[in-house]
Amino acid sequence: MIGTALLSLGLALLFLGGLGLFRFRGPYERLQAAGVGDTGGSLVFLAGLAVSCGWEATGGILVLLGLFLLFTGPLSTHAIAKGAFVQGERARGE
Numbered sequence: 529m530i531g532t533a534l535l536s537l538g539l540a541l542l543f544l545g546g547l548g549l550f551r552f553r554g555p556y557e558r559l560q561a562a563g564v565g566d567t568g569g570s571l572v573f574l575a576g577l578a579v580s581c582g583w584e585a586t587g588g589i590l591v592l593l594g595l596f597l598l599f600t601g602p603l604s605t606h607a608i609a610k611g612a613f614v615q616g617e618r619a620r621g622e
Contacts, residue, residue, distance in 0.1 A: 531580030538573025541565050555612050556619050563605040570597050 545565015552558050574594045578587055 531576050531578075534572055534576030534579060536576075538569050538571075538576055541569030541572060543569075545569055554620050555617055556609060559605050559609050563601060566605075567598065567601040570594075570601070 542565055545562050545568075548561020548565060549558050552561055571594055574590050574597075578590045
């Protein structure tokens with residue numbers, strides 16, 4: 529029951545992050561939506577998998593995968609934003 533709820537919440541966050549890519553216009557707004565949806569959604573989804581499958585089956589692998597996503601998601605978002613800034617892309621209103 530709890531595992532299914534966490535899986536559903538994770539999928540909803542991932543879907544909303546993907547929807548933000550189409551909804552927002554500027555590159556920084558898109559990165560914000562995708563970064564929050566990606567990091568939050570994937571971690572909640574992995575927590576749901578750990579609860580559903582049990583800790584004994586895949587718990588250690590899911591923790592390592594979660595740590596990997598926790599560090600690489602914001603790092604890649606920052607690299608893309610820095611590249612856009614260097615290329616001269618400015619936020620709306622500036």
